[in-house]
Amino acid sequence: MKLFLFLLLLEIHVTRSLRYFYTSSSGVSNFPEFVAVGLVDDVQMIHYDSNTEKAEFKQQWMEKAAEDDPEYLSRQTNRLMNTQQVFKGNIDTLKQRFNQTGGVHINQMMYGCDWNDETAEVNGYHYYGYDGEDFLSFDLRTETWIAIVMQAVITKHKWDSDRSLSGDLKNYHTKLCPEWLKKYVNYGRSTLMRTELPSVSLLQKSSSSPVTCHATGFYPDRAKMVWRKDGVELHEGVSKGEILTNNDGTFQMSVDLDLSSVIHEDWRRYDCMFQLSGVNEEIVTKLDKAAIRTNEDELQNVNVLVSGSSVFPAGVVVRIMGILLLLTVCFSAVFIWRRKYKGEKYETHLPSTVSNILMFMLL
Template sequence: MKYLDYLRIVVWFCYCVGNFYTASTGVPNFPEFVAVGLVDDVQTEYYDSNTQRAVPKQDWMEKATADEAGYWDSQTQISQSNEQIFKVRIDTLKKRFNQTGGVHIVQVMYGCEWDDETGDTNGFSQHGYDGEDFVVFDLRTKTWIAPTPQAVITKHKWDRDTGQNEYLYHYFTQECIDWLKKYVGYGRSTLLRTDLPSVSLLQKTPSSPVTCHASGFYPNKIKLFWTRDGEEVHEDVDHGEILHNHDGTFQKSVDLDLSSVKAEDWGRYSCVFQLYGVMEDIVTKLDPKVIKTNWVKPSDLIIPIVAAVIAVLLIGLSCSSLCLLCSLFVHRFVRTVLVW
């Protein structure tokens, strides 16, 4: 069995639950505290400091009350408590970094992963400040890692709290995993589905890279790449990030720069989409006839303009109006050539 085929089988059985906290100051028209829960990149719950209430974002998350009657009240209380804690943390970090006003953001990401094929589990807790890592929990050693000098004080303080670190180890290896299994059970029909994407080839101008764009796939465990004669291409390739669609599916693009490729060699290239859990690939051969573009050759603009001039003459526009129309066309044509 090929390694990639093995991954398609194994990765499919991996699940992850994550919680994301964002506390901010100085950001206009944005809640000072936001808490979001995700299961396999599907948003499951939400809380912010304006609404003051944790709510489910998926219908199947309503089932959580069957295992814990006051689940949503409990989640609300936890988030309200964290909101106050994070307000204090922002003030502490501003002093630590010798800051006063301005925009500042504290972010925390924590959760766990479970592979129901192997039984392997993992937990993570990462804290960041103003877009940089601040402290990270090492599950193996039950200690904290400080990537920046300003975090060393926090590391030593949290390392001394061995009781809290033992609790975190228990939470990430047992309690979090138990809840993850419940969440997967609640949303099995959603989380275990597979949606194949539509794949398109796009190009702005003849000299631009060709973009292979896949949209509408689920889950986000995919690989999108270019090949030449069946072998993956790494040079002159630019991979985009996986992005969310409004309907819960995902999209991704990968660009291929063909500036140094002869036109007769284009047929040797293909874009390949692979969805883990699905054995059949979607292969789109690089063919100029199927590339979508909004670029129009300047010569192609002449015919519509000539037709417009003839139409103007037929309806009896004055000579001055006709000159105005022509001058506008020339002006727009020149701007198109220079700006585009």
């Protein structure tokens, strides 16, 4: 069992990713019409939006890109300003295709690659989405576009007819993208290759609810957490949650255990085990009723805060809601797209022929 777990974690550990998300919106008040973000291993490293109209580094280690090429940010800014205008037109085109007039609409693209630094295996991806649904994707194997809905067929035929475009896209996703991923990982080595262990807690909504083992504050996101009985991993009565990102760039995850059929005397036989990729020791948390935090405990804390007048000011609440809306619009769906200009040493997007068509109107 331990050997299998070690091999599984080792396999996960060596996979890295470079992804870009472009989001344009229509009908959303007090929100940028266009937002672009780039992420390395799910850590945001560059950002642009139509309010500032300026590309900005989000990680200090990305300053090394500017040291290599002083025009890096200005070139990104100019390109994304042009892309912003194209995306605005794309929403108008999409609304016509779907017979829509007003309302809130979201057009997204997400693109990039995964790279396994042990096997050198590369997986590229390139998708479009509209209003939270898949719209169009590029198949690297056949070098053709896949129209996921009827409204995308027009665009599929247009782009499939340009074979040079397909070749450039495949070259980008299988060669250029991994090259830039390796460069960025090297820039952020001290951050991206660090390990941080989490704090682990036992939580329960009520005495009849499943017990949740919750780990937060770990890095990277390559980790495993399981419930065990007598040291053996459990599968029945166990519900695993997804790994989620914290505001500080670390991660959290949880695993629920249904104890409805377990007598209290047997609780001592259960534990929650967390293991982080690259770290040998396990974090083992014994199932102990005294250690479980419940909703009743949290309600008492809330009452104390209210009685002490520790209430969020209205302005803070408004700002928080704005941030949540931004995150929802940018990351509510996973759509993929990618671009790179050939012949420019430090550019991060598609070859010029690809750029000219992918910064396009969806006609």
